[in-house]
Amino acid sequence: MPLSMYDASVPVYTQMLGALDRILAKAEAHAEARKIDQKVLAQVRLFPDMLPLASQVRIACDTAKLGVARITGLEAPKFEDTEQTLAELRERIAKTLAFIGGVPRDKVDGQEDRDVVVPLRDRKLEFKGKEFLLRWSLPNFFFHVTTAYGLLRHNGLEIGKSDYLGRN
Amino acid sequence: MPLSMYDASVPVYTQMLGALDRILAKAEAHAEARKIDQKVLAQVRLFPDMLPLASQVRIACDTAKLGVARITGLEAPKFEDTEQTLAELRERIAKTLAFIGGVPRDKVDGQEDRDVVVPLRDRKLEFKGKEFLLRWSLPNFFFHVTTAYGLLRHNGLEIGKSDYLGRN
Numbered sequence: 001m002p003l004s005m006y007d008a009s010v011p012v013y014t015q016m017l018g019a020l021d022r023i024l025a026k027a028e029a030h031a032e033a034r035k036i037d038q039k040v041l042a043q044v045r046l047f048p049d050m051l052p053l054a055s056q057v058r059i060a061c062d063t064a065k066l067g068v069a070r071i072t073g074l075e076a077p078k079f080e081d082t083e084q085t086l087a088e089l090r091e092r093i094a095k096t097l098a099f100i101g102g103v104p105r106d107k108v109d110g111q112e113d114r115d116v117v118v119p120l121r122d123r124k125l126e127f128k129g130k131e132f133l134l135r136w137s138l139p140n141f142f143f144h145v146t147t148a149y150g151l152l153r154h155n156g157l158e159i160g161k162s163d164y165l166g167r168n
Numbered sequence: 169m170p171l172s173m174y175d176a177s178v179p180v181y182t183q184m185l186g187a188l189d190r191i192l193a194k195a196e197a198h199a200e201a202r203k204i205d206q207k208v209l210a211q212v213r214l215f216p217d218m219l220p221l222a223s224q225v226r227i228a229c230d231t232a233k234l235g236v237a238r239i240t241g242l243e244a245p246k247f248e249d250t251e252q253t254l255a256e257l258r259e260r261i262a263k264t265l266a267f268i269g270g271v272p273r274d275k276v277d278g279q280e281d282r283d284v285v286v287p288l289r290d291r292k293l294e295f296k297g298k299e300f301l302l303r304w305s306l307p308n309f310f311f312h313v314t315t316a317y318g319l320l321r322h323n324g325l326e327i328g329k330s331d332y333l334g335r336n
Contacts, residue, residue: 003171003280003298012302046214046322112171130171134180139333142310143317150318154214165307 005071006108009133010100013064016145019166020060021093023149023159028086030157038085044151053151055081057089060144061096067137068100070116071129072107173239174276177301178268181232184313187334188228189261191317191327196254198325206253212319221319223249225257228312229264235305236268238284239297240275 001007031038042054051059058081069076077099083089114129118136127136149164169175199206210222219227226249237244245267251257282297286304295304317332 001280001298003173003176003302005171007298008171008176008302012306015303016307046318047324050321112169130169130175134171134176135183136333138180138306139184139310140329142307143314143329143332146311146314147318149311150214150315153218154322156215161308161311164311165304 004105004109005111005129005133006105009067009071009108009137010103010105012138013067013100013141014097015166016141017060017064017093017097019164020057020145020148021090021097022166023152023157023163024057024086024090024093026159026163027152027157028090031086034156038087041152041155042084042086042089044155046147046151046154050147053148054083054089056144056148056151058083058092060141060148061092063137063141063144065096065099067133067141068103068108070118070137071111071114071133072103073114074103074107172273172277173279173297173301174273177235177239177276177305178271178273180306181235181268181309182265183334184309185228185232185261185265187332188225188313188316189258189265190334191320191325191331192225192254192258192261194327194331195320195325196258199254202324206255209320209323210252210254210257212323214315214319214322218315221316222251222257224312224316224319226251226260228309228316229260231305231309231312233264233267235301235309236271236276238286238305239279239282239301240271241282242271242275 027041028038031041043052045052065076077095079092079095083092112128112130116127116129116132118125118127153159195209199209211220213220233244245263247260247263251260280296280298284295284297284300286293321327
């Protein structure tokens, strides 16, 4: 089967968010065992002006959610950025997976040339659907999933590349 | 134009490796200005049993190189893992970009169903070309590029998401 827009989006986001959820479950157990406050763990950063773990997870979710929404023209569910615990962050992943998992393949396939506008703080970026997915959404998505992994690894969680990939 | 195997591989690897090269150029200037030994910077890690910056860059290059080689059946150039400075790591990126940039679109397109075998330390993984690219090569590639970025950010290099994305 030829590669399609659906192949390159929904299953990829789903694989990585599922893996991130299982990593956060391990982080919950790690925090419990080491008597680390989950709210502290959710705020760790690699540098003072980088975003903390909670934001990395939120943005990973939002990149997936908005990736699918912008490619299809469907409206994405809104999530408040109020999560403070790992359990709450895992709920956001679950809600994201529920949304993208419910989008039918035929809404995503064939959207290579859809006009996509990404609003930034000070300007707008314009893409075609294919370029948006490959050159913007996926690079951003993997950035936040990997940074969440790196933050937990840096803070002593015993995970490896197979956890990140969601494979055994 | 429908999404193709080439679209989802060569231009993506190229965008991100070009960005990584420019990040390493900034790291060279940073090391020079702060009198940091480049060889020390190349060995920074997020945790003692994670791979250092030099390895993250090498593996990012190799993931791109082997991604294209395995999808096409072409032989990838061999690089010795001897780089010790940022300049040497940038040379490896240049050699990787030269290889993947020379692979014609029609060698990559249409390879969705090619059998791809990935040898791991203790076993082999088997994929079809499409699954290999989306579920293995790209997740691994972005992991190492992002981790290289995170390591430099963690060590005080003043870069932002636009450097990672290779966009202004």
